[in-house]
Amino acid sequence: MATQISSTIFGLMDQLRYEPTGKRIRAYLNDTPIVDTHRALLVWEPKRVTPIFAVPEEDVRAELTAADADQTVSPEYPIAIMLDAPPALDPRTKFSRHTTPGNPLTITTADGASLPAAAFRTDDTELAGHVLLDFDAFSWREDDESIFGHPRDPFHRIDVRHTSAAITVAVNGTTLADTTRAELLYETFLPPRIYIPADDVHLDVLESSQTRSVCPYKGIASYFSYPASPQGTDIVWQYDSSFLDAAQIHGLLCFFNERVDLTVDGVTQEKPVTPWS
Secondary structure: OOOOHHHHHHHOOOOOEEEEOOOOEEEEEOOEEEEEEOOOEEEEOOOEOOOEEEEEHHHEOOEEEEOOHHHOOOOOOEEEOOOOOOEEEOOOOOOOOOOOOEEEEEEEOOOOOEEEEEEEEEOOHHHOOEEEEOHHHOEEEEOOEEEOOOOOOOOOOEEEEEEOOOEEEEEOOEEEEEEOOEEEEEEOOOOOEEEEEHHHEOHHHOEEEEEEEEEOOOEEEEEEEOOOOHHHOOOEEEEOOOOHHHHHHOOEEEEOOOOOEEEEOOEEOOOOOOOOO
């Protein structure tokens, strides 16, 4: 019987998952190397949609001690990735909110810097000898390239394809973009996103926002709002040129198709249901 691969992946969401990586992984604290290893694992705790690194304890250049219980309290932020997907945790849920049995650890460096609960030793025998590390506590390199946001998931990818389809974007009857020169970005488990040249967007009715977000696959996004509509806050974004992988969308703008009226070749598109709906 045929199996849809996404169903298998979602079926594992409640489990502790891991995958080895062949990359050289380094973690720094204030330019001081804390980890340097070729033996890292990518680990997803139950309900987590993004991975973190686990490294051999012997490759941590710092002292690991038990963390105080009051240093590990953190709320959960549940999300639904899509309608048919099981409940998951929004990446805003901090590292210290663990969903698998184990012991939180404090990292203390040779110069006395202390990172409470920035490491975690799971009870799972498959990960024996490794500790999970709080990605946000360090700056990271894969080989000689800096990474940010979270480690890239080897089972998650983006593809960008050009389209000459006639696309319009509107809110409450006002057209905000009109193009036949869009780039379609397909990302695993997310709705296709439409990136539009700035010349085809009515920037005169948009206002720059202070909001910023980070994507490990596409870069750092800045946002624009459409103040004439209540649902227009941070309705469109534009990535910087952090990653060559996303060069096809550099300088282009993308609207949340969950919040706008979108037509493609005259056909009105259904609004997807996502955490950004």
